Amino acid sequence: MTGTGIETADAVVIGAGHNGLVAANLLADAGWDVLVLEATGAPGGAVRSAEVTAPGYLSDLYSSFYPLGYASPVLRGLRLDTYGLAWTHAPDVLAHVLPDGRAAVLNRDPDRSAGSMETFAPGDGQRWLDTYDDWRAISRPLVNALFTPFPPVRDGLELLGRLRTAGALRLARRLVLPSRQFGREVFRGEGAAALMASCALHTDLSPDDAGSGIYGWLLAMLGQDVGWPVPVGGAQRITDALVARLIAKGGRITYSARVDxxxxxxxxxxxxxxxxxxxxxxxxxxxxxxxxxxxxLDLVGAAWLPPRLVEDLDHFRWDGSTVKVDWALDGPMPWTNPQVAGAGTVHLATDVDGLTRYAADLACGQLPEDPFLLVGQMTTADASRSPAGTESLWSYTHLPFRRNWRAEDVAAHVDRMEAVLERHAPGFKGLVRGRFVAGPADLEERNPSLVGGAVGGGTAAVYQQLFLRPVPGLGRPDTPVDRLYLASASANPGGGVHGAPGANAAQAALSRNRALTGGLYARAIGAAHRAVYR
Structure with a gap:
């Protein structure tokens, strides 16, 4: 605090979402005095938990399973386990249920996964293992490259060294393959292909969008490699650990302080x-x-920005709106197919063609009559989430992006979601003790960063990724305003709970401030921005 009554800090971080907390922690590690200003009354952004359905049933309010967070070198480097964070796994990682009731099941044991894929086509079990071998050969530099500032020079060179020229060209092709084509080229049966394609729909990409194949492959292979774990005691434990670590390092957080x-x-x-x-x-x-x-547009204002940047923001595309429902169940889900019972995450209930139809409805601005559901069996993954013998269940599905949804449209879509669940788990509705519905407006009201219920900070389409994220530019967190950095999922590498946008912003701020290089860094970034936006 200065003599004028204005509070000061080395760095002010706007927002106590997980990316903001990661950035604040890394700056505090460097000895900076850090102040975080959070608009709402609680930290965490989309990484929070609460009892909202019935007493004794804990729900993750937004994000839930964390393969990216578990694998992230950013979060791993913070050693959040020393601040109370512990992980646990469901017996099976993922089950994708097809329309006929068959399920492709991903287990952390590669042989068990392969056995499930083999039931759909002879040889697909070995093809799954071969695909996993491809992943293991490059996973470390690939994951590191995903979570570092663009361009990822060191990890990119290591990746190139492992692949050689021919392998690098094939990986480059795989990076832009649609998931439908990826599945056709790698597998013969529909089980593994549908499972990977549905993983891509954790983003807003359809099976026929360029780049969707690599997303499906990444999430499926992470599931095979490290699983899709959850924090013991709820997603809130990630936030609690980040906050505790920051406070221990001398950082400060002020709540109900909305920056305008x-x-x-x-x-x-x-x-x-x-x-x-x-x-x-x-x-x-x-x-x-x-x-x-x-x-x-809101916090800086067009007057301080290059006109080309303001123009480009007119073309910024959000990912889809979301509706999420949590249920407290008096017993386990009564799945028709018992293979689904042990999966932490369940994808219901379509093949690749059905996924395309669902995505086409969204692209046309229509509500899908038969929505694709992502389902989380939280007590199956973490026994502390509800009383013994019960289940804390959630499901979400995407809607076309809109800022304003009528309550009756959301309610009708929740009915469709419950009909899908009842079809594959007859008796589900009779087990419901309590229910909590969060439509797009509800999500945005509780977390202003979830604009229109969009949870990814902007589309994952290739035209808004890397150096094109959030608009054509450097692919870095630096902005045209010196000493101002974008640290949200709108920055490269985008959505997911992994902390990379926050870490990259912190690293950029530290680089800018270094005594010997700060001036040079600022001039270089300024020149680059002038070249891009003039």
Whole structure:
């Protein structure tokens, strides 16, 4: 606090979502005085838990299973286990249920996964193992490259060294393959192909979109390699560990402090203003864990930005809206196919063609009559989530992106979701003790970063990834305003709970501030931005 009554810090972080907390922790590790300003009354953003269905039933309010978080070198480097974070796994990672009731089951034991894929076509078991061998050969540099600033020079060179030229070209082709084509080329049966294609629909990509194949392959192979674990005691434990670590390092968090302006002088971020007129000064950097349109258009303003950047933001595309439902069940899910019972995550209930029809409805702005559901059996994955013999269940599905949804449309879609569940688990409705529905408006009201219920910070389509994310530029967290950094899922590498956007923003701020290179860094980034946006 200065003599003027203005609170100061080396860095002001806008937003206490997991990316903002990761950035704050890394800056605190470097000895910076860090202040986090959170608009709501609680930290965590989309990484939170609460009892919302019935007493004794714990629900993850937004995100839930964390293969990316578990594999992330960013979160692993923070050693959150020393702050109370522990992981647990369901007996099976994932079950994809086809329309005829058969299920392709992914287990952390590769041979068990292969056995399931083999039931759909002779030889698909070995093909699954071969695909997993391909993954293991490059997984370490590939995962590291995903979570580092673009371009990933060191990990990219290691990846190239492992693959050689021919292998690198084939990987480049795989990076842009649609998941439908990926499945056709690798497998003969529909089980493994549908499982991977449905993994791609954790984003907003259809089976026929370029790049969807690599997303499906990545999530499926992470499931094979490390599983899709959950924190013991709920997603909130990730947030609690990040907050505890930050406080232990001397960081501060102020709640109910909604930033409405980044303060800029001579093209440099000097601090922020919150609603009500309070001013918070940043001696070294401002980092924003908010969506890109909110940062640039609302908090900065077009007057401080290159006109080309403002124009490009007109083409920024959100991912789909989301409706999520949590249920407290008096017993386990009565699945018709018992193979589904042990899976933490269940995909219901379509083949690749059905996934394409579902995605086409969304692209046309229509509500799918037979929605593709992602289902989480949380007590199956973590026995602490509900009383013994019961189940804490959730499901979500995507809707076309809209800022305004009628309550009756959301309610009708929830009825469709429950009909799908009842079809594959007859008696499900009779087990429901309590229910909690979160439509797009509900999600955004509780977490302002989930604009229109979009959970990915912007589409995962190839035209808005890498150096094109959030708009054509550098693919880095630096902005045209000196000492201001984008630290949200709108920045490369995008959505998911892995902490990379926050870590990349923190690293950029540290690089800018280094005594010997700070001026050079700022001039180089400024020149690059002028070249891109002039």
């Amino acid at each position: 302006r980044v303060l800029i002088a001579r093209g440099r971020a000097m601090g922020v203003r919150t609603e009500g007129g309070a001013t918070w000064r940043a001696r070294r950097a401002v980092l924003a864990d908010v969506p890109a349109p909110a940062l640039y």
